[in-house]
Amino acid sequence: MAARHKSVETKYMEDRDKVLRGLRRLDRRTFLKVLGASAGAVMAKGLMPPQTFQLVNVADASVDKNASATGAPGTAPFTFAYISDTHMYVRTLNQRFVKGAVKAVEDVNALDPQPDFVLFGGDLAQTGRPDELEQGKGVLSMLKAPVKMMVGEHDWFYDMGEKWQELFGPPNYSFDWKGVHVIVLMSVHEKDFWTARKLTPAERMDIVAGLDNPIQSRFEVGDKQREWLRGDLAKVPATTPLLVFSHSPLYKYYRNWNFWTEDADQVQALLKPYRNVTVIHGHTHQMLFNQIDNISFYGMLSTAWPWPYAPQGLPPLTVQMNRADPYDQLDGLGDGQVDVNKDGLADMVYNLWDRNPVTVPAQYLRSRGNVDRPPAPQFASY
Amino acid sequence: MISKRIIILMLGATTTAAGFAIRSALSYAQQTAAHDVPAAQAGGTVVMLCDGKTSIEVKHLQPGQKMSRAQAQAVSDELMAKWKGDHPGDRWEVAQSSPATDSPIATPGGETFHGEKALGNAPTAAPSLAVQQGDTYASFQPRDYKVWKAETDKFVAEGKRVFHDAKALGSTIGISCDMCHPDAANTHPETYPKYQVQLQRVALLRDMIDWCIENPVKGKALDPNDPKLRALEAYIYAQRKGAPLEYGKH
Numbered sequence: 001m002a003a004r005h006k007s008v009e010t011k012y013m014e015d016r017d018k019v020l021r022g023l024r025r026l027d028r029r030t031f032l033k034v035l036g037a038s039a040g041a042v043m044a045k046g047l048m049p050p051q052t053f054q055l056v057n058v059a060d061a062s063v064d065k066n067a068s069a070t071g072a073p074g075t076a077p078f079t080f081a082y083i084s085d086t087h088m089y090v091r092t093l094n095q096r097f098v099k100g101a102v103k104a105v106e107d108v109n110a111l112d113p114q115p116d117f118v119l120f121g122g123d124l125a126q127t128g129r130p131d132e133l134e135q136g137k138g139v140l141s142m143l144k145a146p147v148k149m150m151v152g153e154h155d156w157f158y159d160m161g162e163k164w165q166e167l168f169g170p171p172n173y174s175f176d177w178k179g180v181h182v183i184v185l186m187s188v189h190e191k192d193f194w195t196a197r198k199l200t201p202a203e204r205m206d207i208v209a210g211l212d213n214p215i216q217s218r219f220e221v222g223d224k225q226r227e228w229l230r231g232d233l234a235k236v237p238a239t240t241p242l243l244v245f246s247h248s249p250l251y252k253y254y255r256n257w258n259f260w261t262e263d264a265d266q267v268q269a270l271l272k273p274y275r276n277v278t279v280i281h282g283h284t285h286q287m288l289f290n291q292i293d294n295i296s297f298y299g300m301l302s303t304a305w306p307w308p309y310a311p312q313g314l315p316p317l318t319v320q321m322n323r324a325d326p327y328d329q330l331d332g333l334g335d336g337q338v339d340v341n342k343d344g345l346a347d348m349v350y351n352l353w354d355r356n357p358v359t360v361p362a363q364y365l366r367s368r369g370n371v372d373r374p375p376a377p378q379f380a381s382y
Numbered sequence: 383m384i385s386k387r388i389i390i391l392m393l394g395a396t397t398t399a400a401g402f403a404i405r406s407a408l409s410y411a412q413q414t415a416a417h418d419v420p421a422a423q424a425g426g427t428v429v430m431l432c433d434g435k436t437s438i439e440v441k442h443l444q445p446g447q448k449m450s451r452a453q454a455q456a457v458s459d460e461l462m463a464k465w466k467g468d469h470p471g472d473r474w475e476v477a478q479s480s481p482a483t484d485s486p487i488a489t490p491g492g493e494t495f496h497g498e499k500a501l502g503n504a505p506t507a508a509p510s511l512a513v514q515q516g517d518t519y520a521s522f523q524p525r526d527y528k529v530w531k532a533e534t535d536k537f538v539a540e541g542k543r544v545f546h547d548a549k550a551l552g553s554t555i556g557i558s559c560d561m562c563h564p565d566a567a568n569t570h571p572e573t574y575p576k577y578q579v580q581l582q583r584v585a586l587l588r589d590m591i592d593w594c595i596e597n598p599v600k601g602k603a604l605d606p607n608d609p610k611l612r613a614l615e616a617y618i619y620a621q622r623k624g625a626p627l628e629y630g631k632h
Contacts (some may be wrong), residue, residue: 094555126556210546212564257564305561308568323568327580329598379632382570 017110020357075179075241075344081108081145083335084121084282085302087154088136090129096329097126100303101139104335107351109144115337116177118145121282121300122152122188122247128205130163137167152247152282153188153219153258158205161186172225174232180241180344183232186225187246187261187281190217211257211307218255218262219248226263229270241276241344249281249299251292254310259284271295278346278362280338287350287358290315291365298338298348298360306332309381317369319360321352323379330354429457433478436465475521534616541617544610551610552601559594559614566621573631588615 006014086101088094108118120140125132133155140147149168156164161171171186193216194204207213221229236242244250250267253259261267271277277295285307288299297315306324314320324332330353339347345362352358364372417434426441440457443449449457462474469477544550545566548558563569571587578585581593591614592603604611 089556094557096555210560212560213546308563311565311567326562326594326598382568382573 018112021111075340075342077340077342078116078178079113079337079339080117080119080148081111081115081335081337082119082121082280082300083108083140083303084119084300085123085152085285085304086136086139087123087126087302087304088132088139089126090131090135094126097304098135098139100330100333101136102142103330103353104303105139105142107335109142111337114145116145118143118147119245119280119338120147120149121245121280122150123154123282123302124152124164125155126304127202127209128155128158128163130159133163133167148182148184148245150184150245150247150282151186151188153190153208154205156188157190157208158201172228177243178340180243180340181236182243183229183245185221185229185244185246185250185267187221187248187250188219188283189222189225190219193217214256216258218260219258220262221246221267222263226266226270229267233270236274238273239275241340242271242274242278243340243344243346244271244277244279246279246281248283249288249290249297250279250295251290251297251315252313253284253288253290253315254313257307257310259310259313268292268295276344278340278344280346280348286332287321287352287360288315288318289348289360289365291317291368296345296362296365298346301332301334301336301350301352303333303335317365319374320377320380321350321358322355322377323381328354429461431461431465433465436461436468438464478523537613537616538620539617540609541613541615541620544614545617548599551595551599553595553599555600557599559599562598566618569618569621570625570631571615571618571622572625572627572629574629576630576632587618591615591618 083101083104086097086104088097088101091098108115118140124136124140151161151164151168151171155161156171165171172184174181174183176182190208193199193207197215199207207215210216246261248261249259249264250261251264252261272294275294279295279297280300281297282300282302284299285302285305286299286309287301288297290297306321308323309320321332332352334350334352334355336351336357337349339349341347341362345366347362348360350358350360358374360374361372364374417430417432419428419430420437422428422439424439424441425444426439427443427445428437428439429443430437438457438460440449442453465474466472545559545563548556551558559566569587569590574587574590575584577583578590581589583589585593588606588611591611595601596603
């Protein structure tokens with residue numbers, strides 16, 4: 001039997017994805033070659049920029065990945081994908097968020113070659129109910145690549161992580177991958193605000209789920225886990241690149257919305273001896289990046305809804321994404337990939353649905369914004 | 383023995399029917415300092431002005447009896463005449479605007495609101511003699527401003543409640559405004575009215591609120607006079623206090 005018939009649109013989108021993925025991996029000479037080829041394809045289809053996949057911005061991503069003179073020991077470059085903040089209610093109540101998560105799973109499954117693993121960035125569920133978490137596990141089980149799970153506050157505060165841990169194991173762990181030491185943290189512990197108020201589990205969850213609800217406490221990694229981290233790092237030499245995953249940003253962005261980790265400074269101090277550290281976090285639902293000393297930070301996109309940029313505290317290196325169009329329910333959402341280079345530093349790819357993807361090369365942050373600046377938004381926050 | 387009955391009349395620019403004035407004055411008396419009313423000397427009832435000093439005895443009024451409107455007005459006039467006689471050249475509004483009358487107002491619900499912005503323009507001190515007096519505005523006291531602020535805050539707080547409550551918004555899919563707009567961020571009420579391409583017309587803030595309720599929230603659009611819509615507007619505007627008005631901005 002013949003291969004399944006593909007529509008013109010499907011073929012076009014497949015070509016587009018292939019070109020975009022390819023461009024990120026090219027040196028300059030090959031880049032120009034592919035650019036010429038894609039321009040030819042564009043002409044053949046009678047399409048003209050900017051309505052095509054011939055992206056000028058992608059030229060920014062054509063940096064030589066091996067040029068960095070950090071002297072880190074040999075790390076084999078690898079790519080992992082991410083999906084984050086799916087916030088799924090049970091599908092009988094709300095199908096939209098489930099559809100978003102499924103769309104991200106399809107995106108990742110379409111990657112060729114497949115990523116080494118998929119980081120799930122937390123907030124799988126919206127209200128932390130066992131049926132939401134089980135449904136979420138079902139959606140993620142459709143992924144072809146192995147999944148590394150991280151927990152978010154929406155998964156935790158209904159039963160204080162009981163169901164999540166039953167499904168996915170301990171919330172903090174570490175592993176080594178192709179010369180990089182990878183650490184997954186549980187950064188959304190909160191000091192007890194519920195016992196004295198005699199709150200039910202559902203009330204506690206609702207308060208934490210409200211980003212602007214001031215009753216809750218601030219997120220923290222906590223003394224116990226910081227001790228665990230200290231012990232975990234004791235075995236890791238300072239020349240080893242570190243990749244740290246946390247749900248909340250491991251720095252202080254905006255306190256009122258818990259775009260914040262209360263003990264971030266202490267965690268950063270533990271990471272300080274390492275030359276190349278990259279922190280990938282969820283929770284903020286926006287293109288967000290920061291550099292503090294030796295640590296590069298990247299926020300992940302959500303598949304459920306975008307958050308506005310906070311009124312204060314935005315890291316100066318962050319280039320805002322365009323304001324989300326309320327008339328397009330996929331706008332401002334997406335998933336993405338992280339390309340880990342030979343030196344262990346990471347290029348972040350924001351695969352924004354219904355928009356051109358944006359790559360933030362490691363060199364942009366490491367140069368403090370001097371090179372490889374991502375394109376500026378047309379419509380920044382009000 | 384003659385029982386001592388206390389009646390304190392509130393006099394001022396807004397004095398209404400005497401019966402009403404007596405009732406409200408009694409509740410007012412309960413929350414302010416007790417006035418020492420002299421005993422009746424001629425078998426009538428002593429009526430005291432709310433300055434706590436000026437009083438007359440109404441001889442024809444026995445305990446338990448009610449006055450007609452005309453009688454009450456006559457008593458009021460007589461009291462004020464007596465006060466004016468005792469205070470030649472003084473104005474009642476100025477004389478009564480001492481800090482002692484500025485009793486605290488309970489905030490509705492007894493709570494303060496996150497993101498609450500202080501209301502401006504309330505005078506912090508009583509007007510002095512050097513200030514123009516006698517018109518409607520000049521006769522409002524700090525207590526009045528407190529009442530208005532409490533009422534406005536209550537309205538804003540109701541808007542905040544609806545904004546954060548998927549059920550109150552009528553959402554069929556568990557979505558509330560705050561999920562995309564924490565602290566009403568990115569609602570930019572100061573940019574309306576403006577032409578909204580997708581609506582093919584000039585939109586007001588309420589049009590966009592209704593659009594959001596119908597679409598992402600999946601509820602039913604609210605009537606422009608619906609108390610919920612009015613409260614939502616109040617909350618959203620309150621969060622953007624100080625932002626310059628820029629109608630038409632995109």
